[in-house]
Amino acid sequence: MATAQREFRVGEKLHLSIWQFLGIPPRGPQLHEVLREGIPYQVYMKLASAVGLERQELARYVVIAPATLQRRAKAGRFKAEESDRLYRLAEVYTRTVDLFEGDLEQARQWLMKPVRGLGGRRPIEMVSTSAGTEAVFDLIGRLEHGVFA
Numbered sequence: 001m002a003t004a005q006r007e008f009r010v011g012e013k014l015h016l017s018i019w020q021f022l023g024i025p026p027r028g029p030q031l032h033e034v035l036r037e038g039i040p041y042q043v044y045m046k047l048a049s050a051v052g053l054e055r056q057e058l059a060r061y062v063v064i065a066p067a068t069l070q071r072r073a074k075a076g077r078f079k080a081e082e083s084d085r086l087y088r089l090a091e092v093y094t095r096t097v098d099l100f101e102g103d104l105e106q107a108r109q110w111l112m113k114p115v116r117g118l119g120g121r122r123p124i125e126m127v128s129t130s131a132g133t134e135a136v137f138d139l140i141g142r143l144e145h146g147v148f149a
Helices: 018-022 028-037 043-051 054-059 066-075 079-097 104-112 123-128 130-144
Strands: none
Touching: 018 043, 018 054, 018 079, 018 104, 028 104, 043 066, 043 079, 054 066, 054 123, 079 104, 079 123, 079 130, 104 123
16 A cells, blocks of 8 residues: 555654554554554654654544553553554554655644534544544545535
């Protein structure tokens, strides 16, 4: 899939797909296993860096309480449900970068601004639920095909 192969940059020193950067598979049984076992805390740190968020800010969007975040940092791994929300954010970010043809800054800005197609909600706020994530994917698909209503 083209999404998994797209180049990804944090600063100017890294040229990988976001999945390579995060160290998790983009699809398939291996991804399922990683999510079931729990994403390592280091992936969380990398995702925050990639999306341009502070750790606490990222936790708020993926609905992880501050005390829980501290426990996960000590344990070194997230629970399956938390891992799934982190994966959803990574997938939304990847598709947004694709929408903006690799422009990371434009993608970050779009994620953080209220969007009419989401009822005035910011795309990043939608990743806490699978239904919200699907609404973002649907909107991205419509925008890619020039359907604005």
